[in-house]
Amino acid sequence: MSLSDLAAKEGSRRNFLKVSGLMGAAAAFSASIAACSGPSSSGAGAASGGAGADTLEAGISYALSTGFDPMTSSGATPYAANMHIFEGLVDLHPATREPYLALAAEEPKQVDDTTWEIKLRSGAKFHNGDDVTVKDVVYSFERVLDTKNASLFAQFVPFIKSVKAKGKDTVVFTLKYAFPLFPTRISVVKVVPEKVAKADQAGFDAKPIGSGPYQLVSATKDDKIVFKKFDDYNGKYPAGAKNMTWYLLSDAAARVTAAESGRVAAIEDVPYLDVDRLKAKIKVESVQSFGLLFLMFNCTQAPFDKKEVRQALHYGVDTDTIIKTALLGNAKAATSYVQETHPQYIKASTVYTYDQAKAESLLKEAGVTSLKFELLTTDTSWVKDVAPLILESWNKIPGVQVTMRNLQSGALYGENVDTGKYSVVVAPGDPSVFGNDMDLLLSWFYRGDVWPKNRFHWDKTAANKKVQAKLDEAAKTDDEAKAKAAWGEIINTVAEEAPLYPIFHRQLPTAWDENKLDGFQPLPTTGVSFVGVKPKA
Incomplete structure (x- = not known):
């Protein structure tokens, strides 16, 4: 069929x-x-896609945190590159x-x-x-x-x-x-x-x-990724230029300068404070995304093995103020695992609003009178803007003392999360790059071993077993009502248990020079794409 x-x-x-x-x-x-449909093996499609010897250049926000093997690579930058390579x-x-x-x-x-x-x-x-x-x-x-x-x-x-x-x-x-x-x-x-x-x-x-239409020439961590056109590609989206270079500019100011000076034709992750300034020179567009900032706990480490402690820290975040202050309103506080604009949005039975008194009560209920820990975060520019405000919220709770350390994604996961050497992490995530249906989005963080067992260590709980069963139940049915009911139960469970759960979903601003690029579109995910894009003559 x-x-x-x-x-x-x-x-x-x-x-x-x-x-x-x-x-x-x-x-x-x-x-x-x-x-x-894709061109035949005659190569006519590839020939029609050529745009001369021009080079496409972009400024990328995230570091090169993993390799490129599509079996294992999930980092934002290598995954975006792989959309062109594989x-x-x-x-x-x-x-x-x-x-x-x-x-x-x-x-x-x-x-x-x-x-x-x-x-x-x-x-x-x-x-x-x-x-x-x-x-x-x-x-x-x-x-x-x-x-x-x-x-x-x-x-x-x-x-x-x-x-x-x-x-x-x-x-x-x-x-x-x-x-x-x-x-x-x-x-x-x-x-x-x-x-x-x-x-x-x-x-x-x-x-x-x-x-794919481009092949990798070289990749240098914290510097750049260089591609070249694959001349024998005969698919639907041939390379639009002979060369393509992505500069790895995790420093927000460097990205903005690169766009303003014309060094690059496009940048992702425009700092919210610079949106209006860039709009005076080039095109800037923000797209609502699933992309979330999540709070993740090591659930085998006391006292974070108690859901009341995890809940307390969620209630202890002044999310609305953080969104207004650090993101200039370009995000929405989470009321579910998915954003409210998602076609299968289901409001969670537990919604975390800022409530310091409730946070104090939950800590008391868990028997915690003194809570000291180190918060680990990624060094992504907007996360670095948000994280100190989270810290400020938590340190207002009596008995809570939190310090913070920013790390590159590779070090955060490779040296800390994946080795179990952490207590609490705040980091961005966006599996919607792989697809946007509810089953896929839930499966990324909650199905199997990668996250529940190896990262937030929740796999042996009764709640996790329920989530796995409901994921299977929803995937195997072709009945709309049954699938939605199962997804609703999963969302309610992960919201209440909060082993890993979003604080907010944000908008993604991308900037590009319309005079230099033909066919460029901003993404509803992290990264940039030059699939089907050509330099303008």
């Missing part, structure tokens, strides 16, 4: 696609295929979030409730010149699903039972259970060359080889 058939099918499945936020995407998918069978456009055929030549074909077939695009090649084969596709999915690899993306595709080759150009997926979102969810797995990635995973992580 095709995506268009899924979108048109009457009854509960139609309602499910609608509530999952993919009804419109499914229709857009079919329309985009009819209007502008392809899935189906991909989501970074700005519009509409699905399109990438390495798939045709719409995924549903054979029965638990079997799908996908034919590969003819003539697709990797950056090293090797053909993209069905064996590479099978390997790419199997490596993500292999528990030994601890892939961050396995929790997004738990419904896949097996992936097999059928002939030289078709891949067959057998599912554990019917999953209506299959045609777009597979976009989370990017296809890699088996012989390269298998031979040296660490080397591949540092020097990735994909089949």
Whole structure:
């Protein structure tokens, strides 16, 4: 069954696609295929996308905190880079979030409730010149699903039972259970060359080889990432320039200066204080996002193993004042796990408003009379603006003394969170870069082992077991009401227990020079995208 058939099918499945936020995407998918499917292997599409020897340049906010292997990399900057380096069978456009055929030549074909077939695009090649084969596709999915690899993306595709080759150009997926979102969810797995990635995973992580429109030339931490056009790319979105350079400018002032001086054509994460100033010279647009600032606890460390303590610190944050002061109103205090504009928004039964008296009462209830700890945060500029105000709120609570340390994301997670050497963390997160349906967003932080077991250490609790069961229940049903009810229970549980829970969801301001870029769009996620973008002559 095709995506268009899924979108048109009457009854509960139609309602499910609608509530999952993919009804419109499914229709857009079919329309985009009819209007502008990927070019043939003749290379005509690649030729039409060239824009001369110009270089696209951008200023990036986040440091290069991880490598590029799409099996493991989730850092904001490498993930944004990977949108240009790698392809899935189906991909989501970074700005519009509409699905399109990438390495798939045709719409995924549903054979029965638990079997799908996908034919590969003819003539697709990797950056090293090797053909993209069905064996590479099978390997790419199997490596993500292999528990030994601890892939961050396995929790997004738990419904896949097996992936097999059928002939030289078709891949067959057998599912554990019917999953209506299959045609777009597979976009989370990017296809890699088996012989390269298998031979040296660490080397591949540092020097990735994909089949996307740009190939990596070099990546220097705290400096820049350099790309070049992949001339043999024959997909839908060929590179718009021969070269592309991203300058890693975690310092907000440096990013603004780079945009004002014309050194770069676009920057992400415009400081809120500089929005009006930049608007006088170039285009600036803020997009409401799921992107959140979360509060995370080491739930095996006393007294943070008690939900009352976790709740107390949430009630102890003067969120509205922080949003007005540090973000100039460009965020909304969390009333749920997702933002209020999300199509499946469900208000949580526990909503944290600033209430110092309640915070004091909850600490007393937990038997805590003195609470001293170090808060760890990322060194992202807007987080550094917000964190001292959180600290100020907490230190007003009698008996509470908090200090703070800002770290780069790599050090925060690699040296502290992932080793269990922390008490409380405030950090940004935005899994909506992978997709926007409720199942995916909840799965990122709460499904499987990566976050519940290895980061906030909540996996052995009865509450976590309930969340896992409800995630499975919602994923397996095609009944809208049942899915929404299960999601509601999950949201209420994580809001009340607060092992990891948002403080607010923010707006994302991006700036770009319209006189230099053709087709550029701001993203509703972290990062920038030059997919389908060309320099203006």
